[in-house]
Amino acid sequence: MDKMPKGSATLRDVATAAGVHPGTASRALNEETRSLVRSETVERILFAAEQLGYKPNLLARSFKTRRTNSVGIVIPDINNPLFPPMVRGVEDRLFDSGFVTLLANTEGDPDRQRKIFESMVDRRVDGLVLATASRKDDDLAMFAAEGIPIVLINRVVEDATFSSVSVDDVVGVRMAVDHLRNLGHVRIGHVAGPQSMSTGHARYHGFLSSMAASGAPADPELVAFAEQFSVAEGERCATALLEKKRRPSAIVAGNDMLALGAVSAVEHAGLRCPEDVSIVGFNDMPFVDRLHPPLTTVRIPHYSIGARAADLLVELVRDQRGPLRVVVLAPELVVRQSTLRVPAATR
Amino acid sequence: MDKMPKGSATLRDVATAAGVHPGTASRALNEETRSLVRSETVERILFAAEQLGYKPNLLARSFKTRRTNSVGIVIPDINNPLFPPMVRGVEDRLFDSGFVTLLANTEGDPDRQRKIFESMVDRRVDGLVLATASRKDDDLAMFAAEGIPIVLINRVVEDATFSSVSVDDVVGVRMAVDHLRNLGHVRIGHVAGPQSMSTGHARYHGFLSSMAASGAPADPELVAFAEQFSVAEGERCATALLEKKRRPSAIVAGNDMLALGAVSAVEHAGLRCPEDVSIVGFNDMPFVDRLHPPLTTVRIPHYSIGARAADLLVELVRDQRGPLRVVVLAPELVVRQSTLRVPAATR
DNA sequence: CGGCGCCGCGCAAACGAGTGCACCCGCGGC
DNA sequence: GCCGCGGGTGCACTCGTTTGCGCGGCGCCG
16 A cells, blocks of 8 residues: 655645645644644544655755754864763753754864854854854854844853853852962962953953952962963963962962863972962863862853753744843852862961 | 845846846856856856855755755764764864764664654755664664665674774774783783673673683683763772672773773772772773873774764765775774783782 | 757756635525 | 625745756858
8 A cells, every 4th residue: 555655755745645735734734734724634634644654854844934943053172071061951952842953163263163154054054052252253243144043152242242151250260269268378370261252351350359359469470371271271371370489379270171281280390289289170071070180170060051052042043032141150169189278388 | 236135145136137047047156067158157147146145045955956965973972072072073074075064962862863863864964974873773774775875983883784984993902901911910800881882892802802812811700791881880890890709900991981980999999090900991082191090091093083984974975876885993002000010929 | 051069048847845815615694 | 595704725826946958049061
């Protein structure tokens, strides 16, 4: 009875099989328009569809409806352990909502980012999750112009003109410096992340204000600026700090990558972490608890960030023109073994 | 002069602007058919296209040509540090070839995997890169049936019925056991990965044969089988091994995750790695060099695996019915600090 | 000088689904 | 008994691009 479906059954096929017009079949198969068709015929059509193993051609549908049920997620580099959990969060949620996820890495290259953006809009993604925003990002205007829903994660833009989900960077670093203060540290250094990104910027200023608020203000000598969030840059900056005449007894790093570079730096300087210098990171990337030494750091809810972002995004694509929403999640200090009370002798 | 493009200029628009028929414009714009139209008119059309900022509607094109220039990459879990570099490899190459990458995580759940597969074929991806194959995987038949090009990475299926790129698991473990032998170890245990996967299977048998070939065959007491490649399972299996009356002085783990679990196990047993028991992993995941202790492991070229897979795949989608190709890359032992010569006393 | 071939291009038919509009029929109200 | 109304379907067009086909014109060769 079954006839061999070449390719697969088309809407017209089920229509003729059910003895109705393709238009009617379309309505019957589509949830929202199903009420327009007599329930009896609906059943006949559904049966025929089932029988023929009808699968709607998503390309044709997307072409007609201009909705692809796909969203892009663009990040700097999936190799950065910070991102996999976030990606996972958005992918999980999005898939459950019937969306498919296009992944792209910018590698921090503006040209490549632009090409990625173009590729995404050309493919008519329904929305985007971006983890690559600069504090001022002109390319984002492209999407605004196209009317494509966006939600930023982790980093945000300066003028809150897009929905976003991130964590409170300044309370995060405050927790870090307070922790260090409580351990008796006074000369606290900072290897700051790139100031072109909101994370690097906010954490730097958070460091400054926390220091000022907790006794002795920061020594300008003791902050170095990394060009990027990499361990190489972290090492470079940290060695610079350690070479000062009066080196810091503790360093708060702009993120975990920089922190890793910092511990390398103290080792290469013939010192030990944490005995000689304490280090605290930011992000609590996977596996930093197993590093040597296990890293004290401020934890951010990676997965939740992704998941919340996905939720916001589906909301945005469903009822277009939704309000712009910015959610800020709370960080949490997790103390491990890279920080130590400063010995009474050296105090 | 410019007229405001609502949405964007269509092919018809540039055709009328250039005073030609849409069909002609199509040919002129398309690289391969361009030779069919007089170069003079080509130029006119190109100019008009440029002028109007014409961007072809990829949805319409895909709908017509049945090619989406998209490929799916499905992996167990992007959180496993093994995969980001591979994903990166395929994404890089694919993007350069004009493809976009759909990412999906199966989480090892067959139901979810099936849904992902369906989603992918429904979206008419041009090809797939799969890192989730079981040794016998029936779901893969779905793609074979649909005629969708596939290349397997890392894991392969038993009957080499798909193109794949992987590493030589048995020479990998042989390097591991030879290394251990050279350090004087004789009681060498193995926490084996899941036997349903080619990696777990091949490494286990590689362990057996290498042991036999290098002196004393493996003691069946000293191998435990993990249900999955996780640190929890690694810890469970390793503690089981350590509880034997005559515990092993070294353990080769099915992969780095299991190895991490194993070092936890020796620590929880009140022993030390590597002083009391040496451990060697497999994969050389990112950051295992910074772990405590830095892990001796056999390195596989993650990025290259992804990149080669991508190359194979574009080759497959370009000239359909290409030959099935299986490439096997060479592993490499990297010795760090989780392995140590067994002290003469205990030898 | 006539016919054949080829080049360049227009024409129109797809691809598969969604959707405004019109039509038909049955029923209820006046 | 007639008119109106509305639920249920059919009809045809649309989305934007690709592509087979055919036609007109020009050049070349016989």
